[in-house]
Amino acid sequence: MLKTAAISADALANVIDQSVDCVKLLNIAGDVLWMNSNGLCAMEIDDCEAVYGRQWAELWPEENRSLVADSLTAAQRGETVRFEAFCPTAKGSSRWWNVTVSGVTAPDGEAIGFLSISRDVTEAETQRRALAIGADELRHRLKNTYAMVSGLLNSLAIGNAETEAFARQMNTRLMALSTAQSFFMAPDVPREVAHLVPALMHPFISPACDVCMQRIERVLVSRSIADAIALIVGELAMNSAKHGALTHGGTIAIGAQERDGTLLLSWNEVSLQPVAAKSRPGGQGLDLIEMMVDVHRGTITTDWDTHGPVVQVRIPIPA
Numbered sequence: 001m002l003k004t005a006a007i008s009a010d011a012l013a014n015v016i017d018q019s020v021d022c023v024k025l026l027n028i029a030g031d032v033l034w035m036n037s038n039g040l041c042a043m044e045i046d047d048c049e050a051v052y053g054r055q056w057a058e059l060w061p062e063e064n065r066s067l068v069a070d071s072l073t074a075a076q077r078g079e080t081v082r083f084e085a086f087c088p089t090a091k092g093s094s095r096w097w098n099v100t101v102s103g104v105t106a107p108d109g110e111a112i113g114f115l116s117i118s119r120d121v122t123e124a125e126t127q128r129r130a131l132a133i134g135a136d137e138l139r140h141r142l143k144n145t146y147a148m149v150s151g152l153l154n155s156l157a158i159g160n161a162e163t164e165a166f167a168r169q170m171n172t173r174l175m176a177l178s179t180a181q182s183f184f185m186a187p188d189v190p191r192e193v194a195h196l197v198p199a200l201m202h203p204f205i206s207p208a209c210d211v212c213m214q215r216i217e218r219v220l221v222s223r224s225i226a227d228a229i230a231l232i233v234g235e236l237a238m239n240s241a242k243h244g245a246l247t248h249g250g251t252i253a254i255g256a257q258e259r260d261g262t263l264l265l266s267w268n269e270v271s272l273q274p275v276a277a278k279s280r281p282g283g284q285g286l287d288l289i290e291m292m293v294d295v296h297r298g299t300i301t302t303d304w305d306t307h308g309p310v311v312q313v314r315i316p317i318p319a
Contacts, residue, residue, distance in 0.1 A: 016036055017036045017037050017038075018036075018037075018038065019036055019038060019039075019117075020038055021038070021039070021117050021118060021119045022035065022036070022038070022039030022042050022043060022097075022117070022118040022119075022120075023035065023036040023039055023115070023116070023117050024036075024039065024056065024115070024116040024117075024118070025104070025113060025114075025115060025116075026056055026072075026113050026114040026115075026116060027112070027113045028076075028111060028112060028113050028114075029055075030055050030056050030057060030069070030072050030114070031053055031054065031055055031056070032051050032052055032053065032054055032055075032056050032059070033052065033053075033113070034052070035048060035051065035052075039118070042089075042095075042118075042120055043089050043090055043095075044089035044090045044091040044093060045089075045090045046090075050090070056068060056072075056116065057069050057072075059087070060085070060087050061086065061087060061088070064085045064086065064087065067083060067085055068085075071083060071099070071101040072101065072114060074101075075101045075102055075103045075114055076103060076111060076114075078103060080100065080101070080102045081099075081100070081101045081102070082098070082099065082100050082101075083098075083099055084096060084097065084098050084099070084121065084125075085097060085099065094122065095120055095122050096120075096121050096122045096124075096125040097118040097119065097120060097121065098118070098119045098121045099116060099117070099118045099119075100116070100117045100118075101114055101115070101116050102114065102115050103115075146174045149174060150170075150171045150174050153167040153170055153171060154167055154171070191220055191221055191222070191223060191226050192218060192219070192220050192221075193216060193217065193218070193219040193220075193221060193229065193256045193263070194216050194217065194218045194219070194256075196226055196229055196230065197213065197216055197229065197233060197254060197256055198213055198216070200229075200230060200233045200234060200237065201213075201233065201237060201254065204237045204240070204241050204246050206246060208246070208247075208248070208249040208250075209240075209245045209246045209249055209250055209251065209252060210250075210251045210252070211251075211252045211254070212251065212252070212253045212254070213254055214253045214254060214255045214266075215255045215256070215257055216254070216255065216256045217256060217257045217258055219256065219257070219258045219263060219317070221263065221317055222317075222318060224296070225263065225296060225315060225317065227292075228292045228293070228295075228296055228315065229256075229263075229265065231288060231289065231292050232265065232289050232292065232293070232313060233254070233265075233267075235286070235288065235289055236267050236269075236289075236309070236311060240252065240269055240271075240308075244269055244271045244308050245269050245270060245271040245272070245308060248271050248272050248273035249271070249272040249273070250269070250270045250271040250272045250273075250307070250308070251269070251270050252267070252268070252269045252270075253266075253267075253268040253269075254266065254267055254268075255268075258317060261316060261317055262314050262315065262316050262317065263313075263314070263315045263316075263317050264312070264313075264314055265311075265312075265313040265314075265315070266310075266311065266312050266313070267309065267310070267311040268308075268310050268311075269307075269308035269309055269310070270307050270308050271307045271308045272307075273307075274306040274307060293313060293315065296315045296316065297315075297316055298313060298314050298315035298316065299313070299314045300312070300313045300314075
């Protein structure tokens with residue numbers, strides 16, 4: 001049985017050697033002094049002497065060497081650095097790594113080297129890229145669908161001034177809706193809340209409903225949080241367009257503020273026509289909103305009265 005008192009330096013070294021991650025010890029100059037057995041295996045290195053004594057940064061592709069060098073500089077200042085980057089194995093196999101770099105000090109506190117732990121995340125990165133490709137394909141199909149519908153409207157309206165005017169209005173709305181849809185997983189999604197929220201609501205605005213952008217602050221958020229906002233606002237707007245104020249008239253007040261590192265997103269809807277319980281958001285749409293908020297360690301509350309929902313979302317904003 002393993003006991004605390006039995007963990008000698010040799011035993012601890014043996015434990016580290018059995019780690020499934022690639023563990024490396026570097027000297028203060030950034031040269032590789034040691035790599036565990038599983039790390040050598042993961043990197044497909046048959047002879048450890050081929051890497052011992054070499055600069056760690058030189059083992060990376062040229063485009064990532066500055067990233068590695070910067071991580072050592074930061075670790076020397078006492079920081080713990082994490083990054084993900086591509087680096088093929090010694091035999092040329094493609095690999096993506098999640099890397100942690102920290103400084104190593106002597107008992108007297110003197111900096112003597114670095115500890116680097118690399119975890120193979122190739123499968124996760126491959127899946128992420130597959131999802132991105134699928135999202136690109138979906139956006140392409142959606143744009144083609146909107147364009148096809150617009151073309152049909154134009155062709156059917158030719159020769160009638162009244163229907164031509166209607167077709168132009170519908171085409172404007174369809175193109176705006178296409179733009180809003182493209183925000184989901186788009187590489188250029190706006191990250192400033194003051195730009196993102198109005199762009200998401202623009203396709204749904206109609207004379208029948210007064211949409212008020214209430215206290216939309218200029219808050220810069222991460223890409224993932226921008227995606228979350230796009231999903232939340234998009235689902236609420238779609239439901240309102242089907243059953244609530246955007247269809248039957250009324251008001252919608254949307255707010256977005258930053259308070260103590262938390263984004264406060266609010267949706268207050270009042271429809272002129274009572275909203276039946278069966279028409280309230282639920283099922284897959286609401287599940288998606290709740291899952292997205294939960295992923296970001298946020299909270300969401302939804303209060304219903306007979307004329308629409310009051311939704312409050314709180315999502316922490318990383319520094």
